Amino acid sequence: MFEIFSVGDSAYLQAVLNAIAMISGTGDYRTAAAVGGLIGVIIVMLRALLQWDGRGIRYQDLLLAYVLWLMLYAPSVRVSIEDAYTGSVVVVDNVPLGPAVVGSVMSNMGYRTTRLFEQGFGTPSMTGNGFADSLQTLTAVRKNLLSRINLGAANVPNAGSDMETSFANYVRECTLTGVDLNQKSVDAILRDADPLNAIRFDSDIYMTQIYVGGQPQTKTCTDAWADLSVVANGNFATALEGLLQPTLAVPAAGDTVPKIQDAFDALAGPGVVDAADYMLMSAILPMFEKGVIGRHEDGLHWNKAAMVEQAIQQRNTQWAAEQTLFAKIVRPMMAFIEGLSYAIAPIMAFVVMLGNVGIRMNIGYFSMLLWIQLWMPILAVINLFIQMSAAGKMAALTTATYNLPSMMGIYQLDMELQQWLSIGGMLAASTPAITLMLIYRGAVTATHFLGRMDGGDYVNEKIATPDVISPAPVLNAQAQHQYSPLSAVTQTGVDKVLPTFTAGKDMSLAVSSAYSASEQATRSFMHSVSSTAMKSASISSDAFDSRSLGNQIASSSSYTDAYNRQFGEAFAKKHADTGISADQFSALVAGSANAGAKLGSDQLSGVISGRLQNDFKVSQDKSDAIAADISQTVNDSQGYQAGLAKSLAMDAQTGTRNVASMGLQNQSLSSLQHSAADAVSASESYQQTLSAQQRFGTQASFGSAETGNKIAHDPGLMERLDRTLDQYGLRGDTQRLASQWKAAGWISDADQAYAAAGMSLLTGFSSPSYRTLDDQQSHQAQISGYQLLGDAFNAPQADQTWDASRNESLKANVPETGKVQALVEQAHLNDPHAETEPLNQRAQAQIGSATGKISGGEARVEAHHDRNLAEREQNSREGFGQLANVKAEHFRKSIAAAANETPSVAEASFDYLGGGLYNSAKNLEAVGSVSNQHIREFAEFVQQGQAKGMSIWDSIKYASNQSYSGFKDASEVWADQRVNEVADRLTPGQQAYYRAAMFEAFAGIAVAGEYGGTLGIARSQLIEEEGSVEGNDIAKLLKSAAGQGRMDLIDQIGNYNRARGRINY
Template identity: 40%
Template sequence: MFEISSIGDAAYLAAVLNAVAMLMGTDNMSQLAGVGFLIGVILVTFQGLVQARAPQYQQMLIALVIYLGMFGPSARVSVEDLYSGAVHRVDNVPLGVAAVGSALSQVGYGVTRLFEQAFSTPAMTDYGFAAPLQILQSVRAGTLSRARLGAANSPTPGADIERSFVNYIAECVLYAVDTGQRSLDSVLRDPSWTGALAVANPMPTTELWLGGAPVVKACDDAWADLSAYTTTEFLPALRSSLAATLAVQAGEVDNAVQTALDAVAGAGVDAQNYLVMSVAASALPKGEAQVWEELGRWETAATIIQAAQQRNTQWAAEETLFARIVRPMMTFFEAFLFAVSPLMVFAVGLGTIGIRMIGKYLLFGLWIQLWQPILAVINLYIILTTQGKLDALRNAGMGNLELPSIFALWKLDFILSDYLGVGGMLAASTPAISLMLIYGSAVTATHLAGRLQGGDHINEKIASPDAVNPAAALSMGSLKTHAPLTGTTTPNANSVLWSADVGRSMQDSVRSGEQAVQQASSRFSSSLAGTASASASRSGESFASRSMNWDYGATGSATDRAIMSEARGFTDKYESSGVSTQQMAGIIAGAVAAKGRTGAGQAALAGDIGTQLRSQYNVSEQVADTMATDIARRVSGDSGFEARLAESIRADSQSGSRNVFAERLSSEESARLEKDAADVVSSSRSLEREQSLARRYGAMGTYGAAEIGNAISNDPELMDRLHREIDRRNLTGDHQQLSGSWAYARNLNRDAASAAAGVALLIGHADGTTLRRFTPAEAQSAKEAGYGILADTFGTHAPSINPHGNDDLRESAPRFGAARGAVENGDVRDPRGDVAGLRGDIEAHGHSVETRYRPNAADNFHAANRESAGERLAARQDQVREQVRERIGAEIDRRAILPRPAAQAVHNEVGGTFVKLADTGALASAGATAALGQTVAAAKAFGSTLASGGDVSAAVAAGREAAGGEAGWTQARGAMIDARLQQFAGHGLTDSQQTLFREATNSVFAFAPSAAQRAARQAVIDEAGGGARGQHVADLVERSAVSRDDSDLRLIGTYNTQGIGLKKRLKD
């Protein structure tokens, strides 16, 4: 039995040998050999005739002996996989094939084993090509994120190892670095995970997810739990996760990693330590990003997160080098050597020529078997070079980095990527190297040299751009451009034509409609109040008396019915008040008249209604206030109620019905009231249509005239629809004039100009005056038609598109030459005579246009309206500022009503704040130069006592003792307050707010707020305009004095700055 050591895939090779055995067992191969020997005899005979000597039939005899020896007897072959150890047995393999294959494989495999023993490197035949580097890189890639950790991220239910490490590093390790307790260099350079991550500070806390519900613990306790959980639960789960990646059993993961570390880094680097430090090195950038997010540095956090995600994506896309390049190549060519062996049956029969071919066949096998020894040499180079790089990292001059410190792991990532890439290139060059050794071909050597030549993959201008990039003296643009969206247009045509910003136009229309409704409502309310007063006075009574005594159910007017309907709703809602429907109707009518008569706001109106409810109907104060607010909101803030009331007033005026507001009116008064009511109804309906348009088309984008014209002109159905809409609205003349001017200017072709001009007329974007003027209702209808055409043109669903519309295009296309024949046979005449006199007309037309339209008209208009435009811009800016200020004020109100933290939490927060002031040197920067040591000691003593659970008196006593007496304590207290103020300098606080912050901070050292703090608080409230808003601003300032979070102060500062522009305008 012959043994073949497979350097590729043993199963694949066994399948090929089985196929060879099957072929050699058939009569077809004997016939193929016969054909070969027949051709060989003919060749020998012909050669003898040509050379004038007896034919050399002994050559054929030698070939027959070789054939019978190689392909006559058969043998059993055992194919062994060098990587997995699997053995496959194949029977009836030709003896020559089995012997040659066994000999060549033993030569290649044996030489490779001798090389590995001589090189003293991890056996490539046992572990694979560049195995140490691949194992270390696989460990790093397998710990990059929770996705790569897989089940190892949650060894027990509810656990989240990555989140726990990120929280601990962000809130404990990096906190210690920020406060100066540790240096970042010590964290990055410590080769032990227990030394790099351990924090013994009990002050900060962090949240851990180690199974079950998350827990918040002090950093020293958190480290004890996290380290114990990592050793007992996480490491076994991590080994199981990496076992599949490394293709070993879970119990062999440590041995595989340790072997790889010993090969590239030498003895002394623990595999278990390497595994945990890989996780920590991946969690550190995420913890840093979390810190930046908490500080509001979103751009820095996003940069760190994006870099980590890109690295993760790159490593996830990389496959194993050996599986990607070397192993498939060896598998194919090794099997190919045996697969072509049946062809040698034919070649042997050719005699001398065939014997030479068999020699080349054996050289082909030797070429393949040389790959393994060459790869062993490449493997030695990669491992030794990596060892040299890691040894250089340990040198004092190169960084003094020890594996597996975090800094060294980051360096190792680059080393592994670089030399695995080099190994891949050399492995791909192995066939060329072995071929050059066997044949000594100059072509092969040239090809190999080309593979080893580096390419220019660096764009040096990214880091060092050109100081000056000269351009041509004159750059000529094209006369026309063509693009899929715009069609054929003049370059930059959209710059001089209109564009339809549909979403913005919708918003502007809705805002304009809202303003129109407000103006019409104001006029109607004033007119209604005046009419009501005049009508009541003619009857010798006040309107208040009339509204309460009016019989709303007897008149049958639409207005009285509308008021009674609202009254029933309020009566049912506030049944407990005891107010009847008739009384409620009187209250509502009186509120409507009072609103129009005095112009009172909602709050003032609610106050008057509440007083009336309490005094006249004995309604309790709480119910009266609620009812009054609800009625005032309906009367003054509900546009739907006002529109219904206006519609009722107009109907009564047209029918002559009397109502509570209108009785004994003159025709002039009735006409004026009817007109104001009609304006409210019209503007309300117009607003409803604008809002409907905004809901339907408000999400559309911005489209230029060129895009609109090209898209519609290429769709005959849309073009016909556009023309129908133009004709229906009598816009044909305006359409021809506008489209002709655009086509005349050669910005668009005629069809595109016609389509764009039609849409512009419909949606109100036509430049200049038009002959046809729309009423508001007609303009609204035209807009709906125009936006409907745009929606169908650029919408995602176009029902008019027929994918089979051009199926008959080939049949319907005209034949070549048909056009020429039609022209030659037609009655074609020269049109030049008809247009010979048009040049003068054109020049006269141009002169008349120049005379009619004055060139300086635009300049005069600009000069006359520049000042008013500036005032409108400033007013708009003030309005936007006021809106922003109101939104920020609402956020201040929301934060102020949140529950205050518990007293112990406040003490911990304040204590930690003063301890941090002492640790970071802020006291020195605040001017505490004299007796700085006593000041720092007093701050630490005061803060530590509060943080450990002591009350204010105990903390003050501790601070006074550390300061050496009352005088030192007074000086230390002032320095701490100054340091706190310096922390929040530049936040935009006003002088009175800073004074309140100082007094509130000073009150931390006392048992109750001082008189100075109360005075400063009142000043802040008065400055903010009093009321609840002033109270809330003062609350947030005082709350910030006992907190390390400055977000409330930043919010107040932004609130202050938004009012500066408006105040300046009022002052001017």
């Protein structure tokens, strides 16, 4: 009896071999062989006739074919089939000898070679456990504990218990409460390897409801955790073992945890990960995620809850869709091809009788059996690769402190398991190509295998680097319906056909009209002011005589003069650096107002700038800025001009005799009163309209779909809408219009369509068919509709009192022409002028008395004001003086410290000095300065020295010996340039010493001594100016700066000079 190891499906192979035995036992089997032999004879004879060399008939081919048939296909033997995975054995009789012998030899070779590979590799047995068994085991645990549906009866280990709800409640109400109170961190929870300790939160205040048996129990977080721990480590763990037993294919439930432990030991090392904790954490993790969702829902974070729930469902769907890798890819393929190889044995019995051709085909047939048996050794090698790679990743997870089996560790492990299982699937599917390449040495199979290794382009590079331009299709079909949180489900493009409700659109038109009217009124008024002022003053000269007008404005009691004084004070504060007083600025403003109506804006600015430069000696840039400021102010029709009209109207009403700033007398004011009244009236009208614009200045548009969705989901707004529609009899039209919109598919929800249709009818966009509204009712319905819209979106609401037709009835009450005059004449009214004459005298007396009191009060106020200004100036000067002394003392100490720390001038950088001198000489040569010939000679000698290998300093000394006049001229210009660079930071005496020190620095030390020559004279003057101590310190810094080019020392001296007020900021 021959033994065949089945690497596919032993039952399938048994059925195939039974069929072969049945076929080989019939006469048809021999008849087919005889037919094959006849065809073989014909083929041999035809080949002998067609051979060109006349070798004759090859009788040996027919003989060998017949002998092979008698040896391989005529005899039959008993075969035992042993399943390579389960070890079960079945027996089949009457199997042809050839397939039985070859299959037995090949299968024993392949199976036993695989067992030897597995012993050598030291990995979990693939023949005994399956392909990638460790990874499959861990994956099976996670897949079968994902949800309540997977848990099944294990979720109820005790009568009345519900482990998923209990853990979810505890996480939501205890664990995450601890996170919110900063008593637990999310990172600590996710990295804790103990599944129960990870979610633990001890508290005697916060409570939760658990289901551990019997009735639901509400307990504190501390007590609830204790009860959950007892059940989780007891009956729940036992129930999980029973649940996983059939999935892991272990004999008993007690073997479940050892099976998982073996997988972890193979991947991570013995005892590194606890299998029982992994099983319990895999069950608790989905419950923890459900608790997180509940916490978001409790906090009304619906978007976050939906996001987490969607992620969990997508992951569960993905894991549920995946089958066992070995059962999905490798074993079905091996079972089919293995059965096919034996199933074609009767055909091979026919083919072998064809002679030489049949013999070659039978050799290929037996090679096919060898090909199949090579799969198991190759899979053993692939299994070793996957096992070691996954073990390396597991070690990396442990090194990265993911603390398996913590929640974070399981999340990372899930990704690694999926990755290496997918890699294993690809390699297992490539096993037939690998072995085929070995058997047949075919380039096609090698190309196929390399193609399997190409991962394809899975990265969408357009996410980070989008196309600059993308072509569009000829026809782009959009979705029929669309959904958004505000508009719900609507038909695409419905916003183009449904109405849109807008708040605040009509009010902006009134502002534009009022502004135009006000601008015209003020322009006419300013022309009147200018024309009247022309009679008494010249615009180009007297109106701007600020020095003569200043005192008049200061002593005037006119409203207009006081109004101009306000602007003068504002300009005086803004441009305080000019020294122009507030009264003088007031005169400039008033003169500009007089001239503004006759001159253009640019001409007016030019006149003001000229006056400022001539009268107050202000620079041109500053005078232009002040002129532009004043011109802009006086030309503001809604600001300055409106206020000027009010003040002139008040002066005219109170009988002011003289307006100094405008050059107007009492009689001139009376002629301006009418124009001023018009301008004031226009200004007040504009201000009233401006107030309305501020109320409705922000516009918002609300689509019908969004408005209908908002109202339909608010019972209060929906009830108000119904009442309003009943009030105006529009409910029937609303239902009709809503049915039309819903039937057209514009809005899917019936209540949403009803609310949108009702708003469309109330606001007047859609016309009713069953009810006709008059103008008054239509207006009131619109106001009600927009009030409802405002309440729905907190938008501006219309005032119910607004009614454009309110005074329409007045046209019927217009009096007849002449009727009022007749009634007045019949009343016999008396002329009251004689009775009111004494009142005028008493009023004038009161005015005179009040004027005297006001003048005296103004004088006292001005005196106090001047005294306060003088005190403020005195305090400011004293404060700034003290601050300057503090700063000067600070910089004096800084200079002393630097002078003591600064190296001597002997350390001067001669190359720096020589390079600067040489650059100055080249610049003078380039621009053609005085003594150009000498300087050119000096520069050429410097270049000669450098060409000879001298340093820049030695080249300078060489050139000075050759052309002393050029050296002298270049030195003078160079020193002047350097002094000019620091002139804004040094006093004249310091500049003189700095210049002298630069010449002395050429020798490295003072040529004539510290107190001799030009340097000595400059030093004496510096000490006389600064004092002995400060003068010596400053001299040291200046000499170091001259020899070393240290501008930081110059900056220190400059800061000291600014603090003392010796130079300007």
